[in-house]
Amino acid sequence: MATLSYNPSKLRNHKPQSHKPISSLSKPIKIPFSSSQFYTLSPSKFNKLRLNSVSESSVSLPTNQPPLTSASDNNFNEEEEEEIDDDPTSEVSYLDSETDPDSIIEWEMDFCSRPILDIRGKKIWELVVCDGTLSLQYTKYFPNNVINSITLKDALISISDDLGIPLPEKIRFFRSQMQTIITKACKELGIKPVPSKRCLSLLLWLEERYETVYMRHPGFQVGAKPLLALDNPFPMDLPENLIGEKWAFVQLPFSAVQEEVSSLEERFAFGASLDLDLLGIEIDDKTLIPGIAVASSRAKPLAGNCLVSV
Structure with a gap:
């Protein structure tokens, strides 16, 4: 949990x-x-x-x-x-x-x-x-x-x-x-x-x-818009270079996700991980983490483009 x-x-x-x-x-x-x-x-x-x-x-x-x-x-x-x-x-x-x-x-x-x-x-x-x-x-x-x-x-x-x-x-x-x-x-x-x-x-x-x-602050404006309101853009069609050949909704146990994250830390893959400790998130190793798997003959460039867009 x-x-x-x-x-x-x-x-x-x-x-x-x-x-x-x-x-x-x-x-x-x-x-x-x-x-x-x-x-x-x-x-x-x-x-x-x-x-x-x-x-x-x-x-x-x-x-x-x-x-x-x-x-x-x-x-x-x-x-x-x-x-x-x-x-x-x-x-x-x-x-x-x-x-x-x-x-x-x-x-x-x-x-x-x-x-x-x-x-x-x-x-x-x-x-x-x-x-x-x-x-x-x-x-x-x-x-x-x-x-x-x-x-x-x-x-x-x-x-x-x-x-x-x-x-x-x-x-x-x-x-x-x-x-x-x-x-x-x-x-x-x-x-x-x-x-x-x-x-x-x-x-x-x-x-x-x-x-x-x-x-x-003496100049504080009561009723102002939230300071940390993030953008919520309208849904858009994916660019062609981000569309894979096959898609599937999948689940991985958290322990398997941690293994993938360790590859980032050991420089075997590019990218960045989310610091769960900083956010105070505790997840059991057996907890299933939902996600999307994309099959593509251009897997590495696709992953790089997706990473940049996150």
Whole structure:
């Protein structure tokens, strides 16, 4: 019997607040953000301001000259830090210090408007980037009048520069309506864009951010459309290169499916598997898994095309 529940232990401390940052701070770098800046600043000044706000934070404080503080000052600083940490208008810039930056070769990304209005009554956009284990976490707000591939490309470069990690080989994204902008930005940087609904860590993080960040934001728009509403296109005829010679509805025991998945992990076949542990799905080995078997003289190209379309 299959059961579905989220398994937080699979991720490396799912909540950003609990991570150890790459710097000497005890918490991730969070950049205070105000939507009023969108009203007066041009895009170039806006980007400059964001970088200045990082350099002027406590990150640049020399560690060999600690400031003199009293007990009351310490208590005040702790309260102020907790208040900033809970600020829904702040941004996140984090890389796990225990993770090798070169090992993060695939990112998951969402670039879309949020149910948050600025002082002009316009929706704020947000870039959210992570990896499969949330060892990398990055968020950045944008006004709606600078949304294009150039802005996205510059933001991706900033992630690499600010956190000291190389650009990834692939970036997965699930919003088809953003495919043009994302594809153009990625290709200009030599990154392979991968449309995919298997952005599991990203989707779980966005789900969490909706409750802990967006709903608490002063500009939150009550009654807005669901943030994670996925496309549900109309049925279409299969392209000729995806039509096999014979079709059959089949069932395999879960143990047999696991054997097929192991071939992916051992590089005997191409493709990707679904991380059931991450989703908290537990399935008995004898459980029958339904599927469709396609017989074709072009089996390998057919499988490759089907994989790309998933």
